[in-house]
Amino acid sequence: GAVVSQHPSRVICKSGTSVKIECRSLDFQATTMFWYRQFPKKSLMLMATSNEGSKATYEQGVEKDKFLINHASLTLSTLTVTSAHPEDSSFYICSALTSGPNTGELFFGEGSRLTVL
Amino acid sequence: GENVEQHPSTLSVQEGDSAVIKCTYSDSASNYFPWYKQELGKRPQLIIDIRSNVGEKKDQRIAVTLNKTAKHFSLHITETQPEDSAVYFCAASKTSYDKVIFGPGTSLSVIP
Numbered sequence: 222g223a224v225v226s227q228h229p230s231r232v233i234c235k236s237g238t239s240v241k242i243e244c245r246s247l248d249f250q251a252t253t254m255f256w257y258r259q260f261p262k263k264s265l266m267l268m269a270t271s272n273e274g275s276k277a278t279y280e281q282g283v284e285k286d287k288f289l290i291n292h293a294s295l296t297l298s299t300l301t302v303t304s305a306h307p308e309d310s311s312f313y314i315c316s317a318l319t320s321g322p323n324t325g326e327l328f329f330g331e332g333s334r335l336t337v338l
Numbered sequence: 339g340e341n342v343e344q345h346p347s348t349l350s351v352q353e354g355d356s357a358v359i360k361c362t363y364s365d366s367a368s369n370y371f372p373w374y375k376q377e378l379g380k381r382p383q384l385i386i387d388i389r390s391n392v393g394e395k396k397d398q399r400i401a402v403t404l405n406k407t408a409k410h411f412s413l414h415i416t417e418t419q420p421e422d423s424a425v426y427f428c429a430a431s432k433t434s435y436d437k438v439i440f441g442p443g444t445s446l447s448v449i450p
Contacts, residue, residue: 255437264427264442265382281339314381318435327372327438329381 223249225317227330234305235338242300242333244315250295251317255327256288259312268313271298305337340365342430344441352449357415359444361428364409368430371404371411372438377424385426386413387434418448 224247234240244254252273257265269290270278277290287309289301298317302309314332341364351357363371369390374382388395388402388411395402399418404411415422428441 253435257440262445265440267437267439270437316438326384326434329383331381 223247223317223319223326223328225251225315225328225330227315227333229333230331231334231336233336233338236306237304239301239303240305240335242302242313242315242335244298244300244317244330246296246317246328249317249319251298251319252295253318254292254298255316255318256290256298256300257314257316259314259332261312265314268300302335305335307337310335310337340368340430340439342428342439342441344428344444346444347442348445348447350447350449351418353418353420355418357413357418357422357446357448359413359426359428359446361411361413361430361441362409363411363430365430365432366409367432370431370434370436371402372429372431372434373400373402373413374427374429374440375424376427376443382427389434415446418446420448420450422446423448 226245228243254271256268259265268283271290271292273292279285292298315330316327319326344361372387375385376382386400388404399416401414425443425445427443429438431438
């Protein structure tokens, strides 16, 4: 299957700093990527849809100024958590949509565990 | 927007028995229903999916059924094995190219 790589896998930062997480599709081009947040033993909560070359579409309740998403190329989307606070600590996971004549399959990155001190 | 519910939240079965996980969705415009398996500390992986023009789909020990009228869909795992132990998520989407909304998950434990 297709490979999606996410970096960093773990990051610890001080409150008030910004953290950037990268999501790359390694062997395919992804015009659409999705960013999810997952709390321990909980489901994946969709944060935003990232489309290459256009602004991201955020889900209701997700602060766009807090979670900046950029999808500048067909293989890279980034999520920047700005002015992070302890409540932003979570597991962030991206996914990329493959394209094809009949089906689009969603492949997930390894996830990034953010801890804000 | 779409809301996906899933039951049970935890499920424990003896090895060899069957496991059934049920989901409901709210948006009648949803037409694509994937199921994901997430092992501890790992990324979710697609195990099977079904589209609204099909009522049932089977892949070896895994089967999914869909009742579009009732907005219900289910995952059936037969002859369960310890390696089936994981969290299973149902999900719904308008098409396979649209955003995917996940259910809350079912933690399945298969007891040897």
